[in-house]
């Protein structure tokens with residue numbers, strides 16, 4: 001009888017657990033920051049777990065990685081300089097590199113073990129590191145951004161784990177201030193923003209901070225990711241003061257991305273309809289998160 005894996009038993013999801021049938025444990029070590037686990041599941045392919053929280057599965061990672069990358073990048077004309085905070089599995093890099101206009105991609109991941117484990121067990125994601133435009137910085141993004149030149153980036157993607165561990169400071173106001181400083185006028189930020197069913201307080205806090213700091217527009221979008229708590233994940237998209245950004249009706253449509261380069265696999269989740277639909281919000285969320 002194979003072991004059943006139970007996750008989410010932590011304060012972010014009190015009273016809730018999600019179990020995935022484990023076929024085989026492939027890796028289990030402690031890094032300087034967290035416990036890193038990889039296992040083969042019955043129906044989701046290989047699964048990456050950090051401190052007991054599912055980060056990605058081979059079956060549904062496309063939804064998260066494609067949306068968190070293309071929602072911002074398809075909203076501005078010819079993005080060139082990109083920063084990815086976190087994202088050590090390489091999946092977001094794989095998606096960012098579909099954009100031919102991109103010339104330089106900085107990535108700042110704090111935990112080297114996540115990168116090494118992804119290269120070994122998730123080649124479909126780690127392929128993102130092979131792009132010659134990628135510059136890897138292993139370290140704390142708070143430090144990295146402190147020494148970042150102002151207005152350097154067209155887009156910043158914060159592909160973080162939950163704010164219960166190494167990613168704690170990535171939801172605090174000072175960090176958002178450094179993100180805004182690192183973006184050019186009319187630059188865009190896309191931040192992982194938890195679940196509309198479980199974390200409306202956290203989302204409200206994030207939206208309030210972003211409304212104060214980002215003088216362009218602030219939006220909330222979401223996607224279906226079955227292996228995340230409550231089966232959905234959200235994104236906060238902001239733009240700095242400057243050329244207006246219309247997140248909902250992308251000016252830089254995805255069609256230019258199809259077949260961007262021969263070794264890229266086809267898009268599995270993102271398209272222009274999903275882009276637009278992602279910003280459609282339920283009534284309770286609009287009320288609770290003053291997104292009217």
Ligand SMILES: NCCCN[C@H]1CC[C@H](N)CC1
Pocket residue numbers: 053054055056064087088089091159160161162192194228229233
């Ligand atoms: N790069 C893989 C995804 C990392 N972000 C996830 C957001 C939601 C969390 N509960 C788990 C990690």
